[in-house]
Amino acid sequence: MAASNKLRTSRQRQRILELLHSTAEHPTAAWIYDRLKDEFPRLSLGNVYRNLHILVEQGLIERIEGGSTFDRYEAVGNPHCHLVCERCGAIVDLQLPLEAIDHLTRKLNETEPHHATRARLEFFGLCANCARGKAGY
Ligand SMILES: [Zn+2]
Numbered sequence: 001m002a003a004s005n006k007l008r009t010s011r012q013r014q015r016i017l018e019l020l021h022s023t024a025e026h027p028t029a030a031w032i033y034d035r036l037k038d039e040f041p042r043l044s045l046g047n048v049y050r051n052l053h054i055l056v057e058q059g060l061i062e063r064i065e066g067g068s069t070f071d072r073y074e075a076v077g078n079p080h081c082h083l084v085c086e087r088c089g090a091i092v093d094l095q096l097p098l099e100a101i102d103h104l105t106r107k108l109n110e111t112e113p114h115h116a117t118r119a120r121l122e123f124f125g126l127c128a129n130c131a132r133g134k135a136g137y
């Protein structure tokens with residue numbers, strides 16, 4: 001019984017990881033739950049959160065803290081920056097060179113008594129869709 005429970009859990013976790021690799025949406029836990037609940041009738045939103053937590057701990061996915069909104073998740077792949085749209089809430093991947101961030105991290109480690117190992121840079125404003133809409137005002 002316990003063994004089959006464990007198997008089901010790891011299968012769910014595998015599917016969550018696959019789902020995150022297959023989308024550029026930076027989904028919430030609820031989005032993931034909606035897409036997997038038919039496949040796993042006994043899945044709960046709590047299961048999804050638990051599995052996401054484990055995947056974060058394993059370093060396979062990253063949590064993007066949503067501040068006042070829900071946290072979003074994405075599979076760990078190429079490092080990149082995000083733009084968060086303040087109108088529609090979209091999180092868009094940016095193809096910016098990351099040397100500037102490396103430079104800042106080095107600078108921090110040279111000039112501060114702290115030691116940073118990674119950094120995340122986020123931009124806020126309007127995504128392409130919302131920016132286009134704005135042009136019509
Ligand atoms: Zn937008």
Ligand SMILES: [Zn+2]
Pocket residue numbers: 026074080081082092093
């Ligand atoms: Zn991203």
